[in-house]
Amino acid sequence: MTETELRIIAANAVQQALFSGATDAECTLSDGSEFSVSVRLGEVEKIKEADSCGAGIRVLLGQKQGSSYTSDLTPEGIEQMVASAIDIARITEADPYAGLPEASELGQLEIDLGLYSPDTLSTAEKIEIAKRAEAAALAFDPRITNSDGASFDSHSGTRVFANSRGFLGSYRSSSCSLSAVPVAKSGDRMERDYWYSIGRDPSKLEAPELVGRLAAERVLRRLGARKVPTQQTTIVFEPRVARSLVGHIFSAVSGDAIYRKSSFLLDKLNHLVAHPSVTLVDDPNIPGLFGSSPFDDEGVPGRRHLVIENGVLKTYLLHTYTARKLGLATTGNASRGLTGSPGTGHGNLYLEPGSMTPKEIIHAVGTGLYVTELIGQGVNTVTGDYSRGASGLWIENGELTFPVAEITIAGNLSQMLENILHIGNDLDFRGSTSAPTLAIGGMTISGAE
């Protein structure tokens, strides 16, 4: 369907809801296509290709709200969806804070954010790119004996949003990614690791040979990993894992966590919550990046916010509901899928880079652990308690030495933010959260006795 057709469907759905008795309504539509190919040991393993669409509607009956969704965008499908939302809204209860943004808050960024560029590659070319990435990994070293494959994925789609306060907006976006997952063996132990590249179109991707080689280097340096003794030490997070810390801060500054008193950053607005070298930015307006969009999922234009500035917590991230709960204004951080009510999201949420290179940080740390992978969900953003499985490389005399695995690292997020010792200059945007290399002191490693 064309963007215009989708806009008409969304606007009509909102009108139908009002006609059926809703006092307010908003409709989200998405229409897109996906392609993915994976190759393994030089042969195509899986190819998938499909188009899909869906719609979601939220209706208000005064201060009661309900929502519905459908994968059927025909007039009958939309009609059923609207009826279903109104039907289910009746069983909910009045919530004095429920509602859409004020008309004055609605709007969209007019500049071209560069979110879409057409996919010009043929299937054969995509297969070739994936094969080249895998081949580069396999050829890199004889200890790379196996592969979990390489894949090329692409997606493009249109998002439309309309509400009964007069907003109608839409935008197209595209993305593609290339990844390689080699397996290396030494004795009877195997390891795997990966590298990936992501872009709005294939021309923005790293070369397949580079993706393969970086994946190969990463897996090789894991071979022969051992536990280190239980101890307190400094942990250096490489960017690929440092960005998960940005994600935890996000959970703790989102308005939902604040009004529910379930955040370790509760009541900390305008307080020092991190080392003064820390500045955390949320910016949905940076062209081409993966957290960019011309309006949030309630039709409010997103803005650049300093969430933490020089260590001081300056703002929570809010959408209309949480803003009203806290007596504040929305920060344009509404996020939603097709189903349900909006929640909190972010644009490009990143930690401002510092001036040291990763090598200088490792040198300055002297002794500690350089973490390259974290597993598990042992992070409690209510209390800040942090405990995750880790692997990486041991730092001795300011250099990376042997690989380490089967250990955990633990601490508390409040103290971890205060104990940030060094921030790298290697900020790189590979998704909507980003962070450079970070060194954090005073963490506990659990390992061997």
Place this chain on the structure above:
Amino acid sequence: MGLSSSFFGQKFGISERDLDRYLGQALDRGADYADLYFEYLATSSISLDESIVKSATQGVSLGVGVRVISGERTGYAYSDDLSPAKILKAAATAACIADSPSKVDTVGLTPTLQHDLYPVLRAPIDQPLEERVLFVKRADAAARFKEPRVIQVQASYADSLRHVLIATSDGKLSFDRQPMARLNVSVLAREGEGTPQQGYSGGGGRVGLDFFTGSNSPEAYALEAVRQAIVQLTAVEAPAGESVVVLGPGWPGVLLHEAVGHGLEADFTRKGTSAFSGRIGQKVASELCTVIDDGTIDSRRGSLNVDDEANPTRHNVLIENGILRGYLTDHLSARLTGTQSTGSGRRENYQHIPMPRMTNTFMLAGSSDPEEIIRSVPKGIYCANFGGGQVDITSGNFVFSASESYLIENGKLTRPVRGATLIGNGPEALQYISMVGNDLKLDQGIGICGKEGQSVPVGVGIPTVRIDKMTVGGTAR
């Protein structure tokens, strides 16, 4: 049941001739196998926060996935429109992708024999919404009753009814109606101006609304969530380092899911990328351990009458008295390894390619008295409840996160400790199991397993076990 009286036959007029035509198109370019997966999924959910039923959602999704396999190559396409033109187009796309010289023809479709594990007469979703609204309100009232330290309560109820129709080029035809319901309660408790602590409980399965009574009532879940949060108010730092670990019965069975379950999925084992590849017949656990994956248990969240490739689910022995006996296979991995599917081919929905997955994974009961197990430990940690876990199937390293645990001092449970991650290595961790209790318990029915971007409902279970050595990721020395 015949196709004409099935859900898809009646609602969408799909006939055997249609299925033949679609499969024929899928095999048109040459292939070894093709299948069709039709899915109609209706869901509803209700959520309560701050004692207000703040939102409720219901909706429907519908679609068909077409898969074509040729050798090790899979082509997949789907459509969210069931018109013949769209399905034929999807079939042609999948066929073109798998393109191969080999050639098979469709054979006549025969309904597969399948279980009847969840004969729920009325699925929750077909009953009045008001009854379900009462669940979240009752949970809220119970959580707040007489416990002033509870400062927040969230309760949510969700259910779904999935109809599937699966037809395969080797003649299998299968229909299933898969109900699911789940109620969750999460609370926050605070002592004065101290740090708030969370408690979480819930349950469900492929059940009707009458399931949510007695020990599965909203009140029971609420009180359990409150109990956990209150326990955490006095918790001390978890220990750091290697320790004796005793797992309580039930949900701690997530250990098995992470430590061995994923590593035994045959997509990994056949490619040699799992730490358990090529280890059938070897000792991978202490002889006290027998581990089962069983998709045939009545009404369980992880159970299925038939898997998503039209094979009946089974009671699969993975580890028997410590010896590795079998892997979990789907159609493709079974064919490539010359075995039978273990009925483990699952997918999140019609938009996804099936792969080997767990159903309900548990360890059989042993002979030890659970009290005796705790008494045997001079110094260690007892884990009663867990959150999620994760595994790197290639190295075998896995973690799982304890949400409720206690120190064991001189054979007695003493102080509660804060949440911590436990880490181990799959082929080694179960070798350290030195006692297995006689109290096997399955979880309450809230498990979700994620793999390669696909989530499916699963169950776990375990009796009380003593593990002589495992690394506990706390902060206290």
